[in-house]
Amino acid sequence: MKIAIHAQLDYRFDRPTDVLLQLEAAAIPEQIIDDAHIDLSETEHFARVSAHDLIGERIWVRVGSELRVDYQATVSINRILNDCQALPAVPPHQLPGETVQYLMPSRYCPSDQFQSFVRAEFDALEGGRKVIAMRDWVHSHLSYVPGVSTSDTTAADTFIRRQGICRDYAHVLITLVRAAGIPARIASVYALGVEPQDFHAVAEVFLGGEWHLVDATGMAREAAMAKIGIGRDAADIAFLTAYGSAVLNSQSVQVQAVP
Incomplete structure (x- = not known):
C-alpha cells in the first residue's frame, strides 16, 4: 500500500x-x-x-x-499484518524492558482506575481476543462528536461522557488494555478513510511479541496507516x-x- x-x-x-x-x-x-x-x-x-x-x-x-x-x-x-484476535498476550514477567512503561497509567490514561471494570467486562477473554473485544466495546459505546473534548479530557472523562474524537477513542482503548496487563500506547498516523481528514490517533498494542495498530473509531485500517510518532498518550504525539x-x-x- x-x-x-x-x-x-x-x-x-x-x-x-x-x-x-x-x-x-x-x-x-x-x-x-x-x-x-x-x-x-x-x-x-x-x-x-x-x-x-x-x-x-x-x-x-x-x-x-x-x-x-x-x-x-x-x-x-x-508492515506485517496479523489477525490480532489470534495473537497471545506476553506475560508481564516476559515483556521486553522498553514495553514496560506502556503498562503504567499516564496523564490521559488512568488505567489503574479501570481494573475492576475490565475484570467484570472482559475477564473471560485472553490476549488478542480480549483486545479486540475492548476495541469493539469502545466503538459501540462511544459516539464520534468533534468539539466535545479539550486538551484536558482524559479517558475517564470520555468513558463517562461516551463522546469524543479519535484521540479520545484511543485513550479509552489504551486505558482498558493497560488495565488488563497488556502494553498499549498511542500512535499518531496519516490514514486513508478518516473523515473528516486530519492528523489521526490510534492505539498500538503489544501482542505476540510485536506492536499492532488498532483504530477504535473503525475508520482506518492498519495496512493504510503511515505512522508519525508514538507515546504514552496524546501529550507525546502533538x-x-x-x-x-x-x-x-x-x-x-x-x-x-x-x-
Missing part, C-alpha cells in the same frame, strides 16, 4: 515563540519514505531531534510572528506544541492512495 500525504499549517504568534513540530511520517522498517519535502516560513532556529522511543523525529523551530508549514510525502507501507500563545489561521491534511 502506497499513500500520498499533504499537510499544511498556518499559525500566528504575538511574540517570538519556540515551537515543537511532529508531523513527518517516520522512517522506520515497516514503512518506506519514497519521497518527502517540508517547507517552512522563515524561522530563527531549526533543529531536528529524535522523537519518543526513537520513532520518527521532532523539529524545534523558533518563529517570529508566523509559522507556515507545507509537508508532502509518499510512503510505502510494508503535531504542534507552542511554548507561548498561538493562533490557528488554517490547517489541512490530505491522504490519498497512490495507484
